Amino acid sequence: MRLIKGWSDWHVHPITYLYLLAAWWVGCFRTYFLLLFIVSFHELGHYLVAKYYCFEIKQVLLLPFGAFIQLDDFGFHRIEEELLVVLGGLCMHAFLFLVPNNEFQYLQQTVLFFNILPIYPLDGSKILLLLFSYVMDFQKAILLQIYISLFCLSVFIVWYYETSYFIIYIYLIYHISKYYLTYPLYIKKLILQRINILPFLKERVVLDTNFYRAYHNVYHNKNHLISEINYTSVLLNRHSKQK
Ligand SMILES: [Zn+2]
DSSP, X not given: OOOEEOSTTEEEOHHHHHHHHHHXXXXXXXXXXXXXXXXXXXXXXXXXXXXXXXXXXXXXXXXXXXXXXXXXXXXXXXXXHHHHHHHHHHHTHHHHTTOOOHHHHHHHHHHHHHHTSSXXXXXXXXXXXXXXXXXXXXXXXXXXXXXXXXXXXXXXXXXXXXXXXXXXXXXXXXXXXXXXXXXXXXXXXXXXXXXXXXXXXXXXXXXXXXXXXXXXXXXXXXXXXXXXXXXXXXXXXXXHHOO
16 A cells, blocks of 8 residues: 655555544544654654664554554664663653643553553563563563563453454554564574674673573583674574474
């Protein structure tokens, strides 16, 4: 479907215009417009930090139920930079809290609450994975992130079940499933692209074949220490066998 181009690499999905029209038709245009403004302002925080750290921004897409920034190289930068990109969106709410309007506050706090849920691909879940990456093997960290997402999504559906949220449940389930199927390929790609980032990372001596994304992994091999760059085949082999 053709996307209608907005400001710079920001795009509004055509269905969003239809939703705006429908909102005007049923008399809730103002609320819906405020909601779109809030999610866009939130996304602007991610966008500005991503620009600052030279992420490859594919686009920011304004969908009927939210705005989403698509970064081609998220997951390949330093963890600290990615944490700041995610926190950038959440920090924008500090400005939104200054707006003295009850309806606006209700909407922006709902958007903030939703985004900090630890459900992939929401901000809360991304922050969890980035923090797990400091203390555990990256594959285990991703699996833990997925289990937490599924558990919290189940709780969310049971507690907040509303037919109007149905499109959001489907959206989240679709993304978690896709993530589960594609994460092994992502880890392999990450292992192969580490050479550019290693000079910026602290070394960590690893006694097994675990892979800590936040560190330059150095492995014990026949009484020698070997950098992960020279251990790529072993790490790729491990991720081919396991899932
Ligand atoms: Zn966000």
